[in-house]
Amino acid sequence: MKLLHAIIIAFGLIAAPALWFALSYVFNEQGYGSGAVDSEARIDIELLRQQLEDTQARLDDLQKEMGSLASQPTPSAPIADQQDEEDALLRETGPNAILDSYAQVVLIADRRNVNDGLKVAGGEYLEEQLGRPREDLTDECQAMTNERLKDKLVLEDVGPIRVRMLQPAIDSLKVVFNNIQKADPDLYARINTAGSLCVRRIRGTENSLSTHSYGLAVDLNIDGHLDTLGDGKTQLGLTILADFFKDEGWVWGAGFGREDSMHFEISRRQLDEWLSEGVL
Numbered sequence: 001m002k003l004l005h006a007i008i009i010a011f012g013l014i015a016a017p018a019l020w021f022a023l024s025y026v027f028n029e030q031g032y033g034s035g036a037v038d039s040e041a042r043i044d045i046e047l048l049r050q051q052l053e054d055t056q057a058r059l060d061d062l063q064k065e066m067g068s069l070a071s072q073p074t075p076s077a078p079i080a081d082q083q084d085e086e087d088a089l090l091r092e093t094g095p096n097a098i099l100d101s102y103a104q105v106v107l108i109a110d111r112r113n114v115n116d117g118l119k120v121a122g123g124e125y126l127e128e129q130l131g132r133p134r135e136d137l138t139d140e141c142q143a144m145t146n147e148r149l150k151d152k153l154v155l156e157d158v159g160p161i162r163v164r165m166l167q168p169a170i171d172s173l174k175v176v177f178n179n180i181q182k183a184d185p186d187l188y189a190r191i192n193t194a195g196s197l198c199v200r201r202i203r204g205t206e207n208s209l210s211t212h213s214y215g216l217a218v219d220l221n222i223d224g225h226l227d228t229l230g231d232g233k234t235q236l237g238l239t240i241l242a243d244f245f246k247d248e249g250w251v252w253g254a255g256f257g258r259e260d261s262m263h264f265e266i267s268r269r270q271l272d273e274w275l276s277e278g279v280l
Contacts, residue, residue, distance in 0.1 A: 102190050102237035103222040108254045108261060111232065114242060115255040118267040123202075123209035125268060126216075129275060133213045137201040144199050144215070152280070153197065153215055160188060163196040165215040168274045169266055173218065176248050180241065187222075187237050194219035194226060194262055217265035227262045234261035249273070 108114070134145040144150045155164040159177025163170070181188040197215040202208045211217035221227060222237035234254055238261050242252040249270030253263030274280045 102187055102235065102240075103225050104236045105227075105233050106236050106239070108232055108234050108239070108259065111254050111259060113255070115246070115251050115267075118246065118249065118251050118269060120251050121211065121216075121266065121268040121271050123211075123213075126211065126214055126271075127209060129271065130214060130280065133199045133209070137199070137207060137209070137213075139200055139203050141198040141200050144197070149214065160191045161193040161218075161220075163193060163218055165196050165218065166280065168279045169216050169218075172248050172250070172266070172270070176244050176250070179247070180244050183244075184240065187240060190222050190237060191241070192221050192224045194221055211265040216271070217263060219262040220264060221262050227260075229260055230258045232259055234259075238262070 130149060131146050133149060134142060136142075144153060149166065152167045153164060154167050154170050156162070156170055158170060158173050159181065163173070165173070177188065177191075180191075196212070196218045198210075198212040200210075200213060202210050212219075220238065220241065222235045225235065227234055227238070238254075241264075242254065245252060245264050249267045250264045251267045253260035253265070256263075271280070
């Protein structure tokens, strides 16, 4: 429509001067207003004059109409067109770029109470109940030499990850992942691990043991993105996983003095249960 208006206006701008030139020529050469102009010439001249006036009037109307259109807001696209644009955006950014937020980093709400009702076993209690995993410890991971424990170590694919842990922890982890898979298969598919068994002293100490040294802890993340230690934040997916782990007697590292939200370990209550059952 706008293109048509522009063409008409352009035609008017071109035609008006041409008509005026023609009339001027007739007036000058034929002596319009004198008896030298015959009837046929007069009719032609009047027709030209009328065309000129009509063209000028139409040109004025079109200019007013174009000015009015320019001042009006551009109508919004139909809903269907808007939906097409949004769908195109999603296709460009990938299926999960907007819709999926499991890996999104969020603040840990009330993190000091996330393990309410559960108690950390701790290195001293583990050593008291199970002995040391090995005598000489360094800052690097080493093999477990404790005869009582090493025979219970298992390397196995558990749910979406592969871990080396003590058998009771493996069995418990299977229950956790099975529950997650049933409740949220999309989250289950995104679970990754940053390690399980690692027999070493806690860095910065002389001889302190972590639960990882006993094969009773695992570090998890979403999509392979590691959490930043001690920043009070975590991936949204880990906050969901924490509830499933707590139901099975696991402690979440988000509640530690120095937050470590990738870390999940067996609670003292669960350890005592396994000891009483004789599986450890």
